[in-house]
Amino acid sequence: MSDKVVLHYFNGRGKMESIRWLLTVAGVEFEEVYLTTRDQYLKLIEDGALMFQQVPLVEIDGMKLIQTKAILQYIAEKYHLHGKDIKERVKVNMYAEGITDLMEMIMMLPFTADPKSKLENIENKANERYLPVFEKALSGPVFLVGGKMTVADVLLLECTLMLEEKFPNILAKFSNIKAFQGRMTATEAIKKFLKPGSQRKPQPDDNYVKTIMEVFAISQIPPM
Structure with missing residues (x-):
């Protein structure tokens, strides 16, 4: 059984980025195999590695895991980033x-025929539906649940950084979240991950979109 953790995905953020974040916080080194051709993708299906013909795919502990939430929960459980009890x-x-x-709305922007029309909706939902929840939850505690860092904290940091890329002043009214963000980015593993040259991926560009469309044989960006 190999101890090596291997991620199979595109050379970009997408759904794998949260997995990269969580592994980094857990102190787990990983290698990446980038999907660049449709033949690679079809070979993974032929080999039975993709249960539902979907990526991300993560090789860990002798298993080939798919489905982002399941992968995140496995990593969180293994490295004690998932709360101390069922509650x-x-x-x-x-x-x-x-x-x-919220993050999936942002992830879909590069694949939207008119992304500008979606930005206002994302900003409104972030301000009215999502950020107030976390601002309240962080009004006293250092972390969201149980006084200890969990996968939810890691995802919140990733999400707020994504939001600030699109809306630089979006946290101006959310001082608790901004303070939380500062605490999280001060931790050694995260500080290193945020530096140039790490395995953190940049915002998606045209080449990232083109590769995904070619691998999945999508002829054009669908209206959304």
């Missing part, structure tokens, strides 16, 4: 799924 874990999961919903 804490369900809170962590609720926060994490809410954050993921």
